[in-house]
Amino acid sequence: MIRSARLTRAFVFAAVTLRAATAIAQTGTLALNDKQYFEARGLNVFVFTNQYNGMFFDEKTAGIEIIQHGMRIATGGAVRLTPTPEQWDQIPKLVDRKVDPATNTITCTMRYEAFDFDSRLVVTPDGAGFKVTVFVDKPVPAALEGRAGLNLEFVPARYWEHTYLIDGKPGIFPRYPAGPTTSLPADKKIRQFEGFSTFDLHGHPDYIETQPLTTGTTLVMAPEDPERRVAIHALSGDLQLLDGRNLAQNGWYVVRTLLATKTTGKVAEWHVEPHTIPNWTRTPVIGFSEVGYHPSQPKRAVIELDANDAALATASLIRIRPDGTEVEAMKAPVQPWGKYLRYNYGVADFSSVKEPGLYVIQYGTQRTGAFPIASDVYEKVWYPTLDVWFPVQMDHMFVNEGYRVWHGAAHLDDAVQAPVNEQHFDAYRTGATTNTPFKPGERIPGLAVGGWFDAGDFDIQGVSHSGTIMSFVAIWEAFHPQRDQTLVDQQLRFVDIHRPDGKPDVLQQIEHGALQIAAQFRAMGRLSRGVVDSHLDTYHHLGDASTQTDNKIYDPSMKPYQTDGIHSGTPDDRWVFVEDSPATSYLGMGALAAASRALRGFNDALATECLTLAKKAYADERARAATAAQANGPEQGFARFAELTAVMQLVLTTKEQPYVDRFNELLWPALDRAPAFTLQTAVRAMPAMDAAYASKLRPYVERYRATLDGMFKQNPYGVPIATGGWAGNGQVIGWATTNYYLHKAFPDLVGTDVVTRGLDYLFGTHPAHNYSFVSAVGNRSKHLAYGNNRADFSFIAGGVVPGVLILKPDFPENMDDWPFLWGENEYVIDTCASYIFLANAAQEAVGK
Numbered sequence: 001m002i003r004s005a006r007l008t009r010a011f012v013f014a015a016v017t018l019r020a021a022t023a024i025a026q027t028g029t030l031a032l033n034d035k036q037y038f039e040a041r042g043l044n045v046f047v048f049t050n051q052y053n054g055m056f057f058d059e060k061t062a063g064i065e066i067i068q069h070g071m072r073i074a075t076g077g078a079v080r081l082t083p084t085p086e087q088w089d090q091i092p093k094l095v096d097r098k099v100d101p102a103t104n105t106i107t108c109t110m111r112y113e114a115f116d117f118d119s120r121l122v123v124t125p126d127g128a129g130f131k132v133t134v135f136v137d138k139p140v141p142a143a144l145e146g147r148a149g150l151n152l153e154f155v156p157a158r159y160w161e162h163t164y165l166i167d168g169k170p171g172i173f174p175r176y177p178a179g180p181t182t183s184l185p186a187d188k189k190i191r192q193f194e195g196f197s198t199f200d201l202h203g204h205p206d207y208i209e210t211q212p213l214t215t216g217t218t219l220v221m222a223p224e225d226p227e228r229r230v231a232i233h234a235l236s237g238d239l240q241l242l243d244g245r246n247l248a249q250n251g252w253y254v255v256r257t258l259l260a261t262k263t264t265g266k267v268a269e270w271h272v273e274p275h276t277i278p279n280w281t282r283t284p285v286i287g288f289s290e291v292g293y294h295p296s297q298p299k300r301a302v303i304e305l306d307a308n309d310a311a312l313a314t315a316s317l318i319r320i321r322p323d324g325t326e327v328e329a330m331k332a333p334v335q336p337w338g339k340y341l342r343y344n345y346g347v348a349d350f351s352s353v354k355e356p357g358l359y360v361i362q363y364g365t366q367r368t369g370a371f372p373i374a375s376d377v378y379e380k381v382w383y384p385t386l387d388v389w390f391p392v393q394m395d396h397m398f399v400n401e402g403y404r405v406w407h408g409a410a411h412l413d414d415a416v417q418a419p420v421n422e423q424h425f426d427a428y429r430t431g432a433t434t435n436t437p438f439k440p441g442e443r444i445p446g447l448a449v450g451g452w453f454d455a456g457d458f459d460i461q462g463v464s465h466s467g468t469i470m471s472f473v474a475i476w477e478a479f480h481p482q483r484d485q486t487l488v489d490q491q492l493r494f495v496d497i498h499r500p501d502g503k504p505d506v507l508q509q510i511e512h513g514a515l516q517i518a519a520q521f522r523a524m525g526r527l528s529r530g531v532v533d534s535h536l537d538t539y540h541h542l543g544d545a546s547t548q549t550d551n552k553i554y555d556p557s558m559k560p561y562q563t564d565g566i567h568s569g570t571p572d573d574r575w576v577f578v579e580d581s582p583a584t585s586y587l588g589m590g591a592l593a594a595a596s597r598a599l600r601g602f603n604d605a606l607a608t609e610c611l612t613l614a615k616k617a618y619a620d621e622r623a624r625a626a627t628a629a630q631a632n633g634p635e636q637g638f639a640r641f642a643e644l645t646a647v648m649q650l651v652l653t654t655k656e657q658p659y660v661d662r663f664n665e666l667l668w669p670a671l672d673r674a675p676a677f678t679l680q681t682a683v684r685a686m687p688a689m690d691a692a693y694a695s696k697l698r699p700y701v702e703r704y705r706a707t708l709d710g711m712f713k714q715n716p717y718g719v720p721i722a723t724g725g726w727a728g729n730g731q732v733i734g735w736a737t738t739n740y741y742l743h744k745a746f747p748d749l750v751g752t753d754v755v756t757r758g759l760d761y762l763f764g765t766h767p768a769h770n771y772s773f774v775s776a777v778g779n780r781s782k783h784l785a786y787g788n789n790r791a792d793f794s795f796i797a798g799g800v801v802p803g804v805l806i807l808k809p810d811f812p813e814n815m816d817d818w819p820f821l822w823g824e825n826e827y828v829i830d831t832c833a834s835y836i837f838l839a840n841a842a843q844e845a846v847g848k
C-alpha cells in the first residue's frame, strides 16, 4: 500500500507545486513582519510567539501555529515524543528563539530535559508556503528512536465535512474517532509530565497509542475548500495522519513525520502550503448586544474590520414591523476608531433610537440577527445561570431536569488529607506539613456536603467558592430576588431543575455553598485551597460527576477494585489541600460572615454556626499573624486585601467596633495602593459607616472616574480587556460591578453607561465574533463551551465563558466550533455568580 502511494507521489507534488506557482503570482509570499511572525494576505504563521508555559501543560497555543483566512487552524508544530500528544504529555522547552529578517527565518532550539535531547526547528518561507526543517547535532536518543517526530496539530472541527487526498488517494476526515489504536506494554510508555499518568489502568497494565489513519508523503487537507485547503509534503520520510481524539476528547488531528535516527543534521523536513484566496479580506464582525438594549442606554455597534478594509460611511438600524416590513430607524455614520491589535475598527452609534421594538443592523450587504430595544432587556438574562447552570454545578447532589439526569450524587467518598510535599497537576500543592490536624491520607470528616464544581472540572476550590457565596449574598441583599424555579432537598441530596419548592433559589445556593465552607472550618479551623482528585486519570473525567470516584470510602486493607459495597480498595477519594495561606482563609471567613446574614431566618442554625466559625477563625488568624514572622511578598499583599474583604463582611454582619476599627486601618492604605481592587469593598461598607466616611472616599472615586473617561482610548469597546492566558470576562464583570456600586453611592460621578457597557461586551460587542458569551442568553450565544459536557459539543445554559483570549502578539480568539480551550471557553463559578449580580444591577440601574 505504501509502495503504490509512493508511485503517485511525484505526480501529486508536481500538481501542488504547479498550483503554488500560480498562487505566488496572485498573492505574494510569506514574509516576516515587525511583529515577528510570517505574514501573507490571508495567512499568518506563528513560530513560538506563544510558548508552553507549563501551567496547564499543553494548552494548544504554542509551537508552529497557522492562521488561515482569519481562523487558527493549526498549533503545536514542534518535535513531539508521542503520535498524538495529550495535555499532560511532555512538552519541549524553548531554549532559544532567533528571528532573522536577513535570512527570513525563525529558528527555535527545543529541549527535552528528561532525555537530554536538543533539536532545532527552522521555519522559512518557501514558494507559496513555508518550509519546516528539524536539525539535530547529536543523533535522536535511542529511547526516542521511532518515537520522536515532527508534529503539527489541526483543529478537528475545521475539517469535519471535509476530505483529504494523500498521494492522490481520497479520504474523509472522521466526524468521530473510530481508531485505529494499538495496545502497548506499560514499560514502552513515555513518561508523562512529572510522572503523572492520564491513563486509567483499571487493572490492565498496558496503555494505548493512536495509529495513523493513513500514511503517504503528500497530504492535501480539504482540497475542495479554498478557505481551508492545506498541502503538506514530506521532503524526507513519510507523513502520517492521526486522530488524537482516540486518546482524549480534546485531541486534534495530527500530521507527523518520525525523525530520522542514527544520524545528525537534517532529520525531518516539510513543505507546508496553506492555500490563500487572492486578495482575501475578512468579513467584518458587527459587534452588538445579542440581548438588545434598554431604550435609555448607549447603543454602540463596534465594527471589526480586516487590516486591508476601510469602514463604510454609514450603517443602518432597521426596525422590523409585525408584518415583516422594514423601516430604517436611523442611518448612523461609522466613525473610524483606528487600529486595535490586528484589526481596524469603526463605531456606529444608534443611541438616539429609543422606540421599543425589534431591530437589525445593516452594514453594506451584511445584516445582523434581530434584537430588541425594550425596557426589560436585562430582567431575565440571569435566569438560566441561576435556574440551570448553578444547579448543574452542585456537588454531592443528584441533579435532575425534566427527563434528563445531569449527574448523580457525586463524591460521597469525600475526602482525605492530601500528602505532604505534593505538587498537584491542577496547580495545588502542599509543603512539609498538612496545615491541618490531620495526617496525610487521614479522612477529614463531614466534607461530603454542599459545594459546587469549580468549573469544567469537578474540584471544590476554596477561593472561588468564597467569592461565589459573597456574590450570592450581595445579590440577595441588593435585589432580594424571590425567584424559585429549583427544588433543592439537602436531606435526599436531590435537585430538580424547573420545579419550584417554595424557597428562593438564591438562598438555597448560599446555603449549599455555606454547608461546604462551614464543614471545612468545623473540621480544620480554616479554608482549604481545594478538594480535588488524587489522580490524573480521574481528574480528566468527562461525563456524570458521580462516576468520577467510586463513591466508596477507601480502605487500604482491600485490593484495588475490591469492594464490600461501602468501602473499596481503590484509592480514588479526593484530597484536601490546605496551604499556609491566610488569604485563602480570610476569604472563607468573609463568605461565612456574609452567609450568616443571608441565611438568618432561612436556616438559623447554619447562620449562627457560620458567624461563630468566622469570628473564631478570624481571631485565631489575627493571633497567629501577631506571633508569626510575616512573610513579605505577594502572599502578604494578597492577605491584606483578603483580610479587608473578611473584615468588611464582619462589619456588615456585626457592626462591632473592633471590626470597624480594623477595617479603617486596612482600607485607606489599600485604597492608595490598588484603588481598582478596593473601591468596591470600600463602597459596600458604606451602609455601616458614618457620613464622614463617604466624604473621605469621594476623592478616590473622582480619581477612579478619570480612568473610566480614558477607557475608549484603550480599545474600541471601552472596557478593560485582559491579555493573560485566561480571557478576561470576569474582569469586565468586576469592573462594571464596581461601576454600579459607585453609581449607587456617587451618581454625580459615575453613570450607568459604564454598567451596561460591561454587559454589552459580554452579550456580543467584543472582538473575534459577536455571539453572547453567556450560553442561552441573547439571540445567538455560545453554543459550545468548556462545561463538563464539552465532549458532547454542547453548553450549559447560563454559563459565562472567559471570552476573547489575545494570542500573542495580536490575535484575538474565541473558538466557536471547538469547546476545548479552557482559557476561552471554560465556565467558572465565581464569574457566573458575579454575572447574576451585574445583570440585576443593570436592570435596576436603567430599567425603571
Ligand SMILES: [Ca+2]
Pocket: 426, 454, 455, 457, 458, 459
Ligand atoms: Ca480546578
Ligand SMILES: [Ca+2]
Pocket: 483, 484, 485, 486, 487, 488, 500, 501, 502, 503, 504, 505, 508
Ligand atoms: Ca427553590
Ligand SMILES: [Ca+2]
Pocket: 413, 549, 550, 551, 552, 553, 554, 568, 570, 571, 572, 573
Ligand atoms: Ca473512593
